[in-house]
Structures are given as structure tokens and as C-alpha cells.
Amino acid sequence: GLVDKIKEAGELVLLTNAQFPPYEYLGDDNQPTGVDIEIAQKIADELGVKLTVVDMDFDGLVPALNGGKGDFIAAGYTITEERQQSVDFSDEYATSNQMVIVTKDDPKVAGATVEDLAGKTIGVQLGTTGDLFVSDEVEGATVKQYKSAIEAGMDLANGKLDAVVVDKLPAQSIVANNDSLTVYDDVLTTEQYAMAVRKGESDDLLEVINKVLADMKGDIQDLTQKHFDQYS
Ligand code: GLN
Numbered sequence: 057g058l059v060d061k062i063k064e065a066g067e068l069v070l071l072t073n074a075q076f077p078p079y080e081y082l083g084d085d086n087q088p089t090g091v092d093i094e095i096a097q098k099i100a101d102e103l104g105v106k107l108t109v110v111d112m113d114f115d116g117l118v119p120a121l122n123g124g125k126g127d128f129i130a131a132g133y134t135i136t137e138e139r140q141q142s143v144d145f146s147d148e149y150a151t152s153n154q155m156v157i158v159t160k161d162d163p164k165v166a167g168a169t170v171e172d173l174a175g176k177t178i179g180v181q182l183g184t185t186g187d188l189f190v191s192d193e194v195e196g197a198t199v200k201q202y203k204s205a206i207e208a209g210m211d212l213a214n215g216k217l218d219a220v221v222v223d224k225l226p227a228q229s230i231v232a233n234n235d236s237l238t239v240y241d242d243v244l245t246t247e248q249y250a251m252a253v254r255k256g257e258s259d260d261l262l263e264v265i266n267k268v269l270a271d272m273k274g275d276i277q278d279l280t281q282k283h284f285d286q287y288s
Contacts, residue, residue, distance in 0.1 A: 078283030179208030
């Protein structure tokens with residue numbers, strides 16, 4: 057099985073995109089850190105192997121997983137029916153929402169509804185649930201797809217966008233680091249995060265991941281707050 061292979065190799069390879077605080081971001085030493093990285097480390101510890109983190113573009117994660125470049129994805133990764141066609145998901149370990157970031161002064165979008173977003177120029181991270189939501193549900197929007205929501209936030213602050221749609225805690229992290237931006241309290245979606253493994257051939261790894269997630273359940277809230285404070 058996969059777990060035997062991982063133990064033989066002596067390493068568990070995590071695929072992530074370290075531009076998504078507090079779940080994964082580059083720390084002061086420029087190394088990926090965050091909630092998902094700490095959970096992944098616990099999974100590696102459980103297996104008795106070292107953790108290797110591969111930091112890559114978000115839209116490359118599933119191709120990399122299915123191409124054998126890593127053992128699993130942890131990336132604040134939302135469970136969707138479409139993704140369930142190409143990966144297997146672990147148990148969920150966090151709840152999130154898509155939220156709307158605007159400029160504090162003279163916001164170009166009046167609130168966080170589909171109607172408010174209609175016809176606006178909206179920044180998203182390519183391939184995310186925020187991208188899919190805006191592209192599919194918002195009428196007449198110009199969707200600008202970025203490699204990261206952090207970059208989109210900069211363009212919003214520079215007046216190149218009307219709003220950015222991104223997950224709740226990354227949105228709050230971006231706003232905490234940019235005095236000219238704010239985020240509406242109302243939400244567009246509710247989503248669950250889980251880790252993803254290669255479909256149909258990773259059941260033994262999934263079992264280990266789910267055991268670690270169950271063991272850590274009571275700690276994830278504190279871990280999330282710690283990394284949120286650390287980034288902000
Ligand atoms: N939760 C969103 C998704 O899964 C965004 C994840 C991310 O940007 N890392 O699409």
C-alpha cells in the first residue's frame with residue numbers, strides 16, 4: 057500500500073500553495089508554515105517519516121497529486137462534488153466562507169451579495185471555489201484570476217479591482233495587513249476544508265490522516281488563532 061511506500065521512502069510529501077494565511081504562508085524564515093503544515097507534520101510524525109513540503113501554484117495541486125509528485129494536498133482545500141470526481145477527501149477539519157473584500161474609502165461594491173457583485177471587476181485566486189462562485193453565479197462580472205488572493209488584494213488597494221472574493225480567514229489576514237481594505241461580515245458560501253489524496257489508491261494513508269485529524273480536533277481552533285495572529 058501507499059503507507060508502506062511512504063515508510064520505505066522515509067518521507068511524506070505535502071502539496072500546498074503557501075499564499076493562504078493562516079492555513080499556509082511563508083514564515084519569517086521564508087519556509088511554509090501554518091495550520092495545514094502543522095497538521096501535516098503530525099501526520100508525518102504518526103508515520104515516523106520526515107515531511108517534505110512542495111509549495112506550488114494552487115491550480116497545479118491536483119495535476120501534481122495525480123502525477124505522483126506528492127502524497128496529499130493540504131491547502132485550505134474545499135470539498136466539492138466536482139473535486140470528488142478526481143480526488144478522495146479526508147474528514148473535514150474546518151469550516152470557511154467566501155467573503156468580499158472592498159476598499160474602506162468609497163467601496164465600489166455595496167455589500168456581499170451576488171446582486172452587489174453583478175457587473176463589477178472582481179479579483180479571485182485561479183481555480184478556487186471563490187473563482188468558481190464568481191464565474192458561475194455573478195452576472196456580468198469581469199473576473200480577474202490571480203496566482204494568489206494576496207496579489208489580488210494589492211490590486212484592489214491600487215484601484216484596479218472593485219472587490220476580491222476569497223475564503224474568510226485569508227480575507228481577514230489580507231485586510232489586517234492593509235489599512236485601506238475591509239471585509240464585509242456577510243458571506244457568499246459556506247464550505248468545509250479537507251485534505252485530498254489520490255483517488256482509489258490511498259485508503260491506508262487516508263486512515264492515518266483521519267486519525268490525526270480526530271486526535272487534533274480540539275487543538276485546531278487554537279492553532280488557527282496562533283497562525284492568524286502570527287501572520288497579521
Ligand atoms: N478553499 C478554496 C478552494 O478550495 C481556496 C483554497 C486556496 O486558495 N488555497 O478552492
